[in-house]
Amino acid sequence: MSKNERNYWLNWVLFLVFLITIISGFLLWIKIPNNYMSTFTRIDRTALVTLHIGSGLIGLLGVVIHINWHWSWLKALRYSPVRRLNKHVRTNRIINRLTWLAYITSTVFGLLAWMLSSILSTETIKIFSRFHVTTSLGCLVLLVTHLSLHKKWIVSAIQRYSPGKYRWRLGQKYDLDSTMHPD
Numbered sequence: 293m294s295k296n297e298r299n300y301w302l303n304w305v306l307f308l309v310f311l312i313t314i315i316s317g318f319l320l321w322i323k324i325p326n327n328y329m330s331t332f333t334r335i336d337r338t339a340l341v342t343l344h345i346g347s348g349l350i351g352l353l354g355v356v357i358h359i360n361w362h363w364s365w366l367k368a369l370r371y372s373p374v375r376r377l378n379k380h381v382r383t384n385r386i387i388n389r390l391t392w393l394a395y396i397t398s399t400v401f402g403l404l405a406w407m408l409s410s411i412l413s414t415e416t417i418k419i420f421s422r423f424h425v426t427t428s429l430g431c432l433v434l435l436v437t438h439l440s441l442h443k444k445w446i447v448s449a450i451q452r453y454s455p456g457k458y459r460w461r462l463g464q465k466y467d468l469d470s471t472m473h474p475d
Contacts, residue, residue, distance in 0.1 A: 295361070300449040302358060309351045314432065316344035321425055345406060352399060380441075387437050394431035398424055 324337050359366070374382055405420035439446065 296449065297453050299358075299361060300453045302354060302361070303449075306351060306354045306358065309347050309354060310435070312347040313344060313351055316340050316347065317425075317428060320344060341406075345402075348399070348402065355395065384441050387434060387441060391431060391434040391438050394427050394434055398427040398431050401427060 320337070320340055324340070369377075369381075369385060374385065377385065401420050401424035405417050405424055408420070409417050
């Protein structure tokens with residue numbers, strides 16, 4: 293398996309894990325906030341919290357692996373002044389750093405709210421939780437921006453590595469067994 297293909301499959305896992313984390317987080321934030329007796333479609337709050345924390349920790353592990361796999365690229369950019377980079381690389385670098393900062397702060401505040409909930413007052417935990425939600429929303433916006441900056445790579449990777457008869461290209465489906473045609 294090539295590095296690109298390995299990265300493609302890790303990115304799919306990260307996408308699915310973050311989707312679970314985001315959906316469970318929104319349900320905890322909007323549908324059943326701070327009410328331990330609440331349920332949502334027969335799923336109690338404790339199960340949602342467990343799902344949210346578990347998927348968040350798996351996502352954290354995936355992000356560490358993702359950064360490790362991109363370390364040589366990150367290291368190469370370390371000493372390059374931002375103003376000397378071309379516009380696309382500069383934008384990508386700034387968005388990556390902001391995303392990383394938002395992700396770290398979101399994770400730290402989430403872990404503090406979770407780990408200290410038994411020893412701190414509810415009001416103190418609410419402060420950590422609000423910071424967690426705020427930085428998580430910022431991180432979500434930055435992740436969408438990050439993905440939009442990499443849309444060409446995403447489309448080409450789907451074309452190369454997706455199993456099955458059809459490959460996708462900028463919203464059009466092509467049949468690999470016959471002449472190419474838009475759907």
